[in-house]
Amino acid sequence: MNAQFIVDGLIAGSMIGLGAIGVTLTYAILRFANFAHGEFIAWGAYLALAVVAAVPFGMVPIGPFSFGWMLPIAAIAAALLTGGLAILIDWLLFASFRRRGSATIIMVIASFGASLALRSLLEFVFTSKPVYFTRELQIAMPLGGGLRATPDQLLMLGVTAILVIAVHLLLTRTAIGRQMRAVSENPVLARLAGVDVRRVIRTVWCLGGALAAGAGVMAGLLVQIRPYMGFDLLLPLFAAAILGGIGSVPGAILGGLLVGLCEALAVQTVGAEWRAAVGFVILTLVLLLRPQGILGKAAT
Amino acid sequence: MSVAEASPALAVEALVAGYEPDLPIVKGIDASIGQGDFVAILGPNGAGKSTFVKAIAGLVPIHAGAVTLAGRPITGLAAHLLVRAGLAFVPQTENIFASLTIDENLKLCAGVMPAGKRSERIAAMYDLFPDLAARPTTPAGALSGGQRQMLATARALLVEPTVIILDEPSAGLSPKLVGEVFETLARVNALGVTIVLVEQNVRAALGVARTAMVLADGRIVHRGPAKGLAEDPRLGEMFLGHHAAAGETA
Numbered sequence A: 001m002n003a004q005f006i007v008d009g010l011i012a013g014s015m016i017g018l019g020a021i022g023v024t025l026t027y028a029i030l031r032f033a034n035f036a037h038g039e040f041i042a043w044g045a046y047l048a049l050a051v052v053a054a055v056p057f058g059m060v061p062i063g064p065f066s067f068g069w070m071l072p073i074a075a076i077a078a079a080l081l082t083g084g085l086a087i088l089i090d091w092l093l094f095a096s097f098r099r100r101g102s103a104t105i106i107m108v109i110a111s112f113g114a115s116l117a118l119r120s121l122l123e124f125v126f127t128s129k130p131v132y133f134t135r136e137l138q139i140a141m142p143l144g145g146g147l148r149a150t151p152d153q154l155l156m157l158g159v160t161a162i163l164v165i166a167v168h169l170l171l172t173r174t175a176i177g178r179q180m181r182a183v184s185e186n187p188v189l190a191r192l193a194g195v196d197v198r199r200v201i202r203t204v205w206c207l208g209g210a211l212a213a214g215a216g217v218m219a220g221l222l223v224q225i226r227p228y229m230g231f232d233l234l235l236p237l238f239a240a241a242i243l244g245g246i247g248s249v250p251g252a253i254l255g256g257l258l259v260g261l262c263e264a265l266a267v268q269t270v271g272a273e274w275r276a277a278v279g280f281v282i283l284t285l286v287l288l289l290r291p292q293g294i295l296g297k298a299a300t
Numbered sequence B: 001m002s003v004a005e006a007s008p009a010l011a012v013e014a015l016v017a018g019y020e021p022d023l024p025i026v027k028g029i030d031a032s033i034g035q036g037d038f039v040a041i042l043g044p045n046g047a048g049k050s051t052f053v054k055a056i057a058g059l060v061p062i063h064a065g066a067v068t069l070a071g072r073p074i075t076g077l078a079a080h081l082l083v084r085a086g087l088a089f090v091p092q093t094e095n096i097f098a099s100l101t102i103d104e105n106l107k108l109c110a111g112v113m114p115a116g117k118r119s120e121r122i123a124a125m126y127d128l129f130p131d132l133a134a135r136p137t138t139p140a141g142a143l144s145g146g147q148r149q150m151l152a153t154a155r156a157l158l159v160e161p162t163v164i165i166l167d168e169p170s171a172g173l174s175p176k177l178v179g180e181v182f183e184t185l186a187r188v189n190a191l192g193v194t195i196v197l198v199e200q201n202v203r204a205a206l207g208v209a210r211t212a213m214v215l216a217d218g219r220i221v222h223r224g225p226a227k228g229l230a231e232d233p234r235l236g237e238m239f240l241g242h243h244a245a246a247g248e249t250a
Ligand SMILES: Nc1ncnc2c1ncn2[C@@H]1O[C@H](COP(=O)(O)OP(=O)(O)OP(=O)(O)O)[C@@H](O)[C@H]1O
Pocket: B019, B025, B043, B044, B045, B046, B047, B048, B049, B050, B051, B052, B200
C-alpha cells in the first residue's frame, strides 16, 4: 500500500470538512438538512473565478504557488458574496416556511429545489465545461516517507487549519458564538435571554456560505471548477457532518478528514469508480452503529 | 413623579391569548400589579396560568387586550426586546442552557446590558448565589435541580428587571430547596423588584407572596391578600372549579 493516500485524503477531507461545518451549523440552528449547501461550494468557486477573470492582473504566480495575489482577494470576495447568497436564499425561501411553522420535510424539499435552481443557473451562465483558476503546472515536492504534495496543496491544508481554529474560537469564545450555541439548544429560552434569533440565523448562513466558498476555491484550485462540483460533494458532506456528530464543528472537520482519507484509500485499493460509494457506506455505518457521531451527544 | 412611579409595574387589560387563533386559553384577564408587589398566581392544572404569563412574556400570541410595563405598552413585543424593556421570564421547564457553562449562561444574558455593566452584574449574581460562584466553568446541565433554579433566577435577575415572572420554580424540588428558592425570591423582592410567581405549591407560595390571584379556566376567580388565604375554605372550592362561590375580594 502506498501512503500517498494520506496526503490526497487529507486534502479532499479539508474541502469536505469546510463544507460539513456549514451543514452541521445550519442543522444545529434550523433543524433541517440543507441539500443546497453543496451549491454554495460551486457558487463560491465561480464567484471567485468571475473576480479573477474580470481583473486582468494579479495572477502572475507568487513564489512556489500556481496563482497570483488576486486569488486570495477573489476568495475573500467570493466568501462574502456566497455568505450573502446564503442569507438571500434563506430570506426568499426558508424564512417564509419558518414563519408558517412548516414541517421539516418541507424545508428539506425546498432545499432540493434551491439546489436545482442554483446549479442550473451556474450551468446557464458558465456552461458545464470545466474551467480552471490557473493553467500553471505544479511539481509535487517529496515530503519524506514517500509522500508528495504540491505547494498549493500544503497551503490549502494550512488555510483549512486556520479557518477551523478561527470558527472554533468564534463559537467558544465570542458573544455571537455563545448565542449560536444557545439558539441551537433552546431557541425559546434564547429569545427570553435577549438573543435576537434572526440575527443568529443570518450569521450562521453567512458563516456556512463563506466556508463553503472557501472549500469551492480550494477545489477549483486543486481540481477543477464545474457546476456539479458541489452537488457531487453532498453525500460526503453529510457523511462527514453526521460522522462527526451533528452540531459539532470539530466533529465536522474530523468527519471530513476521515471521509476524505477513506475515499482516497478506496481509490487506491479498489479503484476510483468506488470513490462515490465511500460516503454512502460511511453514512450507513454511522447511522447504524453510532447515530450521534464521534463527537456528538446522544439524543436525550 | 415619573410615569414609571405612577404606573403599576405590570398591567394587563382584557387580555385574550392562546396558541391557536380561534381557541382562547386566557379568556379576558384584567390585572394590575403594583411596583414592588409579590404576587402568587394559583389555580388548578390547566387553568391557563402558564399561558397567561407566557403571553405577557411574548411567547404566546395575544388575540386581544393590552399589556403595559411600568406604563409603557409592551403588547406583542418580541421576547428578546421584552427583556430589554425590563421584563424577565423564567419558564417552567428548560430554563437554563444545559450545554453552556454557568459563566456562559450568565454572560449570554448579560448581553442585553450596556457593555460597561456586564461584569459588574455577573459579579453581583455570584455574590447573591455563592453556590454558583464556586463552579463557574461547570456545564449547567451537570447542576442539581436546586442549583439549576438558582441559575435560572440569577439569569433573570442579572438584567435588573422591573418585573420577574417565574413559572413554578418549585417544580421537582425537595421541600427544603423550595424553601431556599422562595427565600431568595423574598430577598430579591426586598430589593424592590416586582415578582410574579406562578405556583402549584399553594401553601409555600402564599407564605412568601403579598398578593394572590386564583385562575380557573382562563379567568381570574379571586384576588386578594395572600395572608390568610391558605386557611380560607373557599380556596379549595376555587381549585375544584366552583368559582361561583368565590367573590372578588379586592
Ligand atoms: N403549547 C400548547 N399548545 C396548545 N395548547 C396548549 C399548549 N400548552 C398548553 N395548552 C393548553 O392550554 C391550557 C392551559 O394550559 P396551561 O399550561 O396554561 O395551564 P397551567 O395553569 O399552567 O397548568 P399547570 O398547573 O399544569 O402548569 C390547557 O388546556 C392546555 O392543554
